[in-house]
Amino acid sequence: MAKVALVTGGTRGIGRAISERLKADGFAVAxxxxxxxxxxxxxxxxxxxxxxxxxxxxxxxxxxGLKQIxxxxxxxxxxxxNAGITRDAPFHxxxxxxxxxxxxxxxxxxxxxxxxxxxxMRERNWGRxxxxxxxxxxxxxxxxxxxxxxxxxxxxxxxxxxQEGAKKGxxxxxxxxxxxxxxxxxxxxxxxxxxxxxxxxxxxLGKAEEIASMCSYLSKDEAAFITGATMTVNGAQYIAG
Ligand code: CAA
Numbered sequence: 001m002a003k004v005a006l007v008t009g010g011t012r013g014i015g016r017a018i019s020e021r022l023k024a025d026g027f028a029v030a031x032x033x034x035x036x037x038x039x040x041x042x043x044x045x046x047x048x049x050x051x052x053x054x055x056x057x058x059x060x061x062x063x064x065g066l067k068q069i070x071x072x073x074x075x076x077x078x079x080x081x082n083a084g085i086t087r088d089a090p091f092h093x094x095x096x097x098x099x100x101x102x103x104x105x106x107x108x109x110x111x112x113x114x115x116x117x118x119x120x121m122r123e124r125n126w127g128r129x130x131x132x133x134x135x136x137x138x139x140x141x142x143x144x145x146x147x148x149x150x151x152x153x154x155x156x157x158x159x160x161x162x163q164e165g166a167k168k169g170x171x172x173x174x175x176x177x178x179x180x181x182x183x184x185x186x187x188x189x190x191x192x193x194x195x196x197x198x199x200x201x202x203x204x205l206g207k208a209e210e211i212a213s214m215c216s217y218l219s220k221d222e223a224a225f226i227t228g229a230t231m232t233v234n235g236a237q238y239i240a241g
Pocket of ligand 1 (some may be wrong): 086088089090093133134135136141142143144147177178179180184185188189192
């Protein structure tokens with residue numbers, strides 16, 4: 001039977017490309033989404049996968065969602081914690097709400113989702129957790145104190161959990177995209193985005209498929225010795241040590 005992969009925020013942008021790639025790799029894919037029904041229906045129609053609506057920022061809602069996925073598809077073997085939002089503002093204008101929203105959706109969600117599948121992965125001695133961080137969690141970004149904190153938090157979460165999963169055949173890794181051609185990046189003011197693209201040595205935005213192919217590799221058996229790692233995919237915009 002096909003292994004089951006869950007991609008949070010898996011119906012649009014980078015998440016959709018990951019869902020598509022993992023389906024092509026032979027996984028039974030569950031794509032989670034929070035609100036955009038139209039994108040979810042489109043994703044189901046285009047990719048032939050099931051989409052599940054639940055809020056990964058809520059532990060209870062995530063627990064319900066995972067119960068449904070596991071009863072319909074089976075135990076989850078691969079999780080891609082991809083769901084994320086931005087609420088950019090310079091810190092002197094940032095509200096507590098903007099801070100809390102981003103920390104909940106971009107960081108606490110990784111706890112909420114991973115906690116549901118961890119015991120089963122330990123029992124089966126196999127699992128793959130892939131946390132989608134960001135270049136801005138590695139280097140910090142003006143206007144993103146909330147997002148940079150959440151995305152850096154995912155890197156610490158990964159390093160700790162990799163050590164716990166190691167003896168149980170579970171790998172835990174980060175993929176840290178640079179600026180990828182998605183709605184999220186296109187929402188950056190045009191002038192600001194132009195200047196950002198100017199700092200990417202490869203000379204262009206990344207493609208969602210380029211993130212998906214890294215996730216594909218990390219989800220395979222042959223990637224068993226890669227764990228606790230941060231895989232940077234950013235066109236040399238930031239070269240982390
Ligand atoms: N470095 C230094 N100064 C900067 C700056 C930067 N990168 N960006 C803006 N500023 C300065 C401006 O020059 C301006 O200075 P002055 O007031 O002296 O003229 C000031 O900040 C602008 O202040 P405002 O009060 O007008 O700021 P604002 O409320 O209009 O918002 C902002 C500013 C929200 C930070 C806006 O510049 C912005 O959206 N920047 C992009 C942030 C970004 O890169 N987000 C990434 C989104 S995509 C993503 O997150 C995906 C991923 O993982 C890569």
